[in-house]
Amino acid sequence: xxxxxxxxxxxxxxxxxxxxxxxxxxxxxxxxxxxxxxxxxxxxxxxxxxxxxxxxxxxxxxxxxxxxxxxxxxxxxxxxxxxxxxxxxxxxxxxxxxxxxxxxxxxxxxxxxxxxxxxxxxxxxxxxxxxxxxxxxxxxxxxxxxxxxxxxxxxxxxxxxxxxxxxxxxxxxxxxxxxxxxxxxxxxxxxxxxxxxxxxxxxxxxxxxxxxxxxxxxxxxxxxxxxxxxxxxxxxxxxxxxxxxxxxxxxxxxxxxxxxxxxxxxxxxxxxxxxxxxxxxxxxxxxxxxxxxxxxxxxxxxx
Ligand SMILES: C[S@@+](CC[C@H](N)C(=O)[O-])C[C@H]1O[C@@H](n2cnc3c(N)ncnc32)[C@H](O)[C@@H]1O
Numbered sequence: 001x002x003x004x005x006x007x008x009x010x011x012x013x014x015x016x017x018x019x020x021x022x023x024x025x026x027x028x029x030x031x032x033x034x035x036x037x038x039x040x041x042x043x044x045x046x047x048x049x050x051x052x053x054x055x056x057x058x059x060x061x062x063x064x065x066x067x068x069x070x071x072x073x074x075x076x077x078x079x080x081x082x083x084x085x086x087x088x089x090x091x092x093x094x095x096x097x098x099x100x101x102x103x104x105x106x107x108x109x110x111x112x113x114x115x116x117x118x119x120x121x122x123x124x125x126x127x128x129x130x131x132x133x134x135x136x137x138x139x140x141x142x143x144x145x146x147x148x149x150x151x152x153x154x155x156x157x158x159x160x161x162x163x164x165x166x167x168x169x170x171x172x173x174x175x176x177x178x179x180x181x182x183x184x185x186x187x188x189x190x191x192x193x194x195x196x197x198x199x200x201x202x203x204x205x206x207x208x209x210x211x212x213x214x215x216x217x218x219x220x221x222x223x224x225x226x227x228x229x230x231x232x233x234x235x236x237x238x239x240x241x242x243x244x245x246x247x248x249x250x251x252x253x254x255x256x257x258x259x260x261x262x263x264x265x266x267x268x269x270x271x272x273x274x275x276x277x278x279x280x281x282x283x284x285x286x287x288x289x290x291x292x293x294x295x296x297x298x299x300x301x302x303x
Contacts, residue, residue, distance in 0.1 A: 003210065007272060011243075016140060017149040021113075022029045028175070030268060032279075035078065035269055035270070036279040036298050038111075039074050039276075040279070042090075042271075042292050043269075043270065043271040043278065044271070044278060046271040046272075047055045047270065047271035047276065047278065049303030050271065050274050051235065051270075051274055053246030054274040056095065056206050056207055056208050056211075056274065057206060058125055058177060058206060059126070059172075060203075060206055060226065060275070061097045061124075061126070061129060061225050062097070062265070063097035063101055063143060063202075064097055064100055064224075064265065065100045065103070065104050065138075065142075065143055065149065065153070065157070065264065066076075066148050066149055067100070067101065067104070067148075067154055067260065068148075068232065068262060069148045069259045069261070070105060070254050070259045070263040070294075071230070071232065071261065071262075071293055071294070072104070072108050072270045073254070074104070074128065074251055074254060074258060074294055075105070075108075075109075075230070075294070076108060076109060076112040076113065078251055078253050079228050079230075079251065079294055079296075080116075081229070082208075082226075082251075082296055083123060083196045083197060083228060083229060084213065085116065085117075085118070085196065085224070086227055087116065087117065088117040088118065088119060089116060089118040089119075089156045089196065089197065090118070090119055090121065090122050090195045090196075090197075091105070091118060091120045091121065091139065091195060091197045091199065091221055092192045092195045092197070092200040093105070093118065093121065093122040093123070093198075093200075093273050094122075094123055094124075094155050094180065094182050094188075094198075094199065094200040094203065094219070095123075095124055095125070095173045095182065095200055095201070095202070095203035096122040096124045096130075096133055096177065097127065097129050097133075097134065098129055098132040098133055098138075098142070099122065099129075099132065099133025099167075099177065100123040100138075100142070100239055101199075101201065102120050102133065102177070103136070103157060103167050103171060103175065104153075104157070105175070105176040105199075106118075106120055106171050106175050107156050107171055108152065108153075109156040110112065110171065110174065111154075111156050117172060119130050119174055119175070119176070120174060120175045120176075121176055121178075121192055121195075122175055122176070122177050123177065123179060123180035123191075124177075124179065124180070125179070125180070125182070126179075127179050127180050130177045130178060130179050130274065133177045134177050134286065136163070136166060136167035136172055137161070137164050137166045137167075138158075138165045138167075138295075139163070139164075139165075139214045140164075140165065141221040142165075143158065143165045147264055148261075153280075156168075158167045158173060165256070178191070179275070180192075180248060181221075182207075182215040182218060183201065183207075183211060183214055183215055183218070185214070185217065185218035185219075185221060188221075188222060189209065189218075189221055191198075192222055193222075194221075194222060194223060194224045194225075194227075195222060195223070195224055195227065196223075196224045196226060196227040196228065197227065197228050197230070198219055198223050198227065198228075198229050198230070199229075199230040200215070200219055200229075200230070200231055201230055201231065201232040201233050201293075202232055202262075203215075204231060204233060204234035204235070204238075205233050205234050205235055205274065206217070206275065208297075209235065209238060211233065211275075212238050212242075213242065216238075216242045216262075218248075219231070220248075223297055225248050225297070225299045226277055226296075226297065226298060226299045227292070227296070227297050228294060228295065228296050228297075229248060229253075229295045229296075230293060230294050231293060231294075231295065231299070232293040233262065233275070236277065236278070236290045236291070239289060239292075240289045240290050243289050243292075243295050244286075244295070245296065247299075248295035248296065248297050249251065249295060249296055250288040250289050250294065251294040251295070251296065251297050252288050252292070255291055255292060256280050256291070258293055259280050259292075259293065260279075260280060261290040262277070263277055264277070265278075
């Protein structure tokens, strides 16, 4: 199947489109006051029902360069401090879409830790996405639609070629791409082995609860005894249950901001799509597990 990144239904749009021209006061009143507060009980109910009956699809390939800068700061700070890489840090990244997330992480790691020896082994279900990622050439819409984009990141990551943005050759040395299915644990383990950093973001919410549990089992099996799992974008109650099951503990630094940045991309009326997420609710039980996107496993953890 051939798929390509699609902005339909997502809030962060290519620059210049009508949808991208936001009226911020109007947006604040609609999103935070109306949708996230006044209509909250209705939204929670509707979303719970939707999650029960909705058919999941595997061809939502929306992605973004510099999608969540607060999570990147967590990665380059507390997460790396925890991993304490000895020798080369091998990173396994699944569901990479067109490569935007992979090149973003490579660029930011190289910038913040110039002496760090690392390699990102990235993969996606769809060969067409792998071909796009390997080509490493993007349109301005694909590169610029992040609300967090900076000139510094553009300079660090791309060379301009006509209307295109081409990933710097020196950055491409840090990554490789291949096809892989999150649900095929045996092949994943044979291909990637275990690594101290495993990343599978904004994909688990596209799986049924049963498939999410299988995929999560596979992800944990790819994780080194002392390792970190980055899992933005999964059904929140499943995140609580599965991280508990495997004895993974959340990084709690900047929890709320990191979670809120994940919501920038989903529609304001979040209950209308199964991959939408409720706002950060202080009264939720297991708040750090529910809203956390980075989890650690320490040596000796058993489950
Ligand atoms: C919404 S994109 C997320 C891309 C990127 N990780 C990010 O966070 O921006 C979801 C990706 O998951 C991939 N995908 C869906 N089902 C998969 C599976 N079973 N195994 C591996 N990748 C899958 C899709 O092809 C798509 O590229």
